[in-house]
Amino acid sequence: MLSERQETILQIVRENSPITGQHIADRLHVTRAALRSDLAILTMLGLIDARPKLGYFFTGNKEKDLLSRVITDIRVSTCLSQPVIVGEHTSAYDAIIAMFTEDVGTVFVGNENMLLGVVSRKDLLKTAMGNNDLQSLPVRMVMTPVSKLIYVEGDDKALFAAQRMIEYEIDCLPVVRVLPSTEGKKKDLQIIGRISKTNITRLFVDCGMGRRA
Amino acid sequence: MLSERQETILQIVRENSPITGQHIADRLHVTRAALRSDLAILTMLGLIDARPKLGYFFTGNKEKDLLSRVITDIRVSTCLSQPVIVGEHTSAYDAIIAMFTEDVGTVFVGNENMLLGVVSRKDLLKTAMGNNDLQSLPVRMVMTPVSKLIYVEGDDKALFAAQRMIEYEIDCLPVVRVLPSTEGKKKDLQIIGRISKTNITRLFVDCGMGRRA
Numbered sequence: 001m002l003s004e005r006q007e008t009i010l011q012i013v014r015e016n017s018p019i020t021g022q023h024i025a026d027r028l029h030v031t032r033a034a035l036r037s038d039l040a041i042l043t044m045l046g047l048i049d050a051r052p053k054l055g056y057f058f059t060g061n062k063e064k065d066l067l068s069r070v071i072t073d074i075r076v077s078t079c080l081s082q083p084v085i086v087g088e089h090t091s092a093y094d095a096i097i098a099m100f101t102e103d104v105g106t107v108f109v110g111n112e113n114m115l116l117g118v119v120s121r122k123d124l125l126k127t128a129m130g131n132n133d134l135q136s137l138p139v140r141m142v143m144t145p146v147s148k149l150i151y152v153e154g155d156d157k158a159l160f161a162a163q164r165m166i167e168y169e170i171d172c173l174p175v176v177r178v179l180p181s182t183e184g185k186k187k188d189l190q191i192i193g194r195i196s197k198t199n200i201t202r203l204f205v206d207c208g209m210g211r212r213a
Numbered sequence: 214m215l216s217e218r219q220e221t222i223l224q225i226v227r228e229n230s231p232i233t234g235q236h237i238a239d240r241l242h243v244t245r246a247a248l249r250s251d252l253a254i255l256t257m258l259g260l261i262d263a264r265p266k267l268g269y270f271f272t273g274n275k276e277k278d279l280l281s282r283v284i285t286d287i288r289v290s291t292c293l294s295q296p297v298i299v300g301e302h303t304s305a306y307d308a309i310i311a312m313f314t315e316d317v318g319t320v321f322v323g324n325e326n327m328l329l330g331v332v333s334r335k336d337l338l339k340t341a342m343g344n345n346d347l348q349s350l351p352v353r354m355v356m357t358p359v360s361k362l363i364y365v366e367g368d369d370k371a372l373f374a375a376q377r378m379i380e381y382e383i384d385c386l387p388v389v390r391v392l393p394s395t396e397g398k399k400k401d402l403q404i405i406g407r408i409s410k411t412n413i414t415r416l417f418v419d420c421g422m423g424r425r426a
Contacts, residue, residue, distance in 0.1 A: 196410075
């Protein structure tokens with residue numbers, strides 16, 4: 001995206017920070033005026049920075065940083081979905097029904113004020129394969145309990161949520177508010193939403209369509 | 214991201230294209246030289262364009278277009294995964310086993326040279342719930358047949374694939390090469406990979422980390 005001269009200026013600044021505009025011009029055998037636009041562009045892109053009396057500094061930013069800033073600014077709270085919650089005494093069968101009725105791939109177990117676990121389509125398919133009586137099997141027997149859960153908070157970056165989903169190979173994370181526990185040591189997780197690879201895919205489309213810039 | 218003066222210049226150009234640099238300077242009560250950097254930045258960002266003897270035009274681009282260009286440049290062929298394929302005579306049971314063994318949410322039915330259908334975790338969970346004998350039920354009885362399939366080609370944009378997944382509520386699409394059919398009217402779809410919401414989530418992370426710019 002940068003012109004050849006802008007690249008050259010960037011390299012000069014990188015190797016000689018701080019350097020005055022006059023010194024850059026001397027190296028390129030041009031006038032200072034001729035450099036004004038290029039220096040303004042490099043400064044605006046955040047690639048170099050000017051300090052009075054000292055000259056130009058290399059910021060260490062890369063051009064691509066500018067492009068990723070749109071993505072890194074997005075918070076989970078701005079792109080989450082409504083959670084689907086079933087009680088802890090629900091059967092595995094009814095959890096699957098909830099999954100189909102609400103058309104989600106992941107169901108939370110507990111209530112709005114306390115997340116107890118998470119159950120996914122994959123967990124339930126495995127359970128269904130195991131010749132279990134789904135109607136009498138409580139969903140809490142097949143859920144991932146809260147002690148082993150990966151979750152995010154509304155203030156976390158969507159990028160962080162996406163990284164966790166990739167790292168832990170999970171399709172959907174609970175979005176919670178962490179509360180001081182009502183009964184001693186443990187913390188309570190209040191469910192405020194869910195964020196899935198579907199939400200991230202939608203964000204990707206939004207960013208690609210320029211709707212998030 | 215633009216300064217107040219750059220926004221003002223952009224508005225003047227938008228409302229008066231084509232307009233010379235001198236006329237813009239007159240409206241702002243500044244010298245042409247004072248505008249040079251701002252005009253260079255707006256031109257570099259593709260927001261305005263200069264034509265000799267005529268002056269500056271408004272391009273109709275928006276600032277955010279620049280930011281989305283990184284995303285819109287990504288092609289499916291650069292971010293797909295290996296397909297998992299089972300033969301059409303495979304049982305639903307063995308398709309589920311393949312799904313767990315390969316740790317994927319979607320399995321293709323057919324062979325490398327001909328895609329016959331697609332079966333998802335959701336399809337198989339529904340089948341498992343239906344009291345079917347999974348071992349004797351052929352996977353082709355529960356797959357989405359090729360006539361109703363949504364697919365993409367390697368040359369398609371990843372953004373297009375993501376849009377289709379959102380629009381049709383599908384987690385994973387086959388990536389195919391469309392071949393002239395071997396038997397008359399129909400076209401054959403040669404399987405070259407798969408692209409899922411996981412791949413898009415990974416792309417989102419890559420773009421956010423500046424690894425795709």
